[in-house]
Each structure stands twice: as structure tokens, then as C-alpha cells.
Amino acid sequence: MTHTPSHSLYSKGCRCTDCRVAHRVYERNAARRRRRPDSNYEPMIRGDEARAHLLWLASKGVGLKRISNHTGLALATLQRIRKGTTTRVRHATWDAILSVNTGTLPPVKGKHPYSQPNYGGRNDT
Ligand SMILES: [Zn+2]
Numbered sequence: 001m002t003h004t005p006s007h008s009l010y011s012k013g014c015r016c017t018d019c020r021v022a023h024r025v026y027e028r029n030a031a032r033r034r035r036r037p038d039s040n041y042e043p044m045i046r047g048d049e050a051r052a053h054l055l056w057l058a059s060k061g062v063g064l065k066r067i068s069n070h071t072g073l074a075l076a077t078l079q080r081i082r083k084g085t086t087t088r089v090r091h092a093t094w095d096a097i098l099s100v101n102t103g104t105l106p107p108v109k110g111k112h113p114y115s116q117p118n119y120g121g122r123n124d125t
Helices: 007-011 017-035 048-059 064-071 075-083 091-098
Strands: 044-046 088-090
Touching: 007 017, 048 064, 048 075, 048 091, 064 075, 064 091, 075 091, 088 091
Parallel strands: none
Antiparallel strands: 044 088
């Protein structure tokens, strides 16, 4: 039989040896994914903690543009997370967002930090 063995074909009824193996591997990984989420087996995780952190930063006057500049994450990505449009994020994104706090951010270029009432976040959306 000429086909590419896969879990998908096993699901459709193929019981050749290679499809059985592919199915077994798929189930093993899926079980591990459920049991032990990590970056290899579960690339996306819940984004609500990252969202809460973005809202907290916003309350401190740190806007998305500054976070974007600081982390290298796309502004649009941050906007979707903060709005709640995106509910799942990559581990790396989660780490980058949670690593930002008011102490680690450099002051806005060319301005004295204490002269900025909102720590530079006024014009951010
Ligand atoms: Zn097969």
C-alpha cells in the first residue's frame, strides 16, 4: 500500500504497522502534553496572566509601545493580548511580557524620568 503512514490515516481506519506506530507516537505525545505542559509539547499557554501583567503595567503608565520596544514583541501582538482577542500565547512571549516591570525599563530617551507624570505612557493606546 502506497501512502504516508500517519495518526490521521489510523483514525480513518488504516491498521498497517506504520500507521499503528504513528498513532502510538501521537497518543504518547498527546498524553504527555496533557500531563506536563512545557515549551516542547505545549507551545501555547493561557494568556490571561500575561494580559493581567499588561494591564498592571498600563496602570503604572507603561504603554504597549514601550513594552514592544523593550521586548521586541510586535505591537499588534501585545494589543491583541491586552484586548483579550488572543487568549493563548507562546512560552517565549509569556516570559518576555512577565519580565517587564517598571524597574527594568529604561527611561524614555531624552527625558528625565521624574519629569514625566505617567512615566512616558501617556500617548500609548
Ligand atoms: Zn497505514
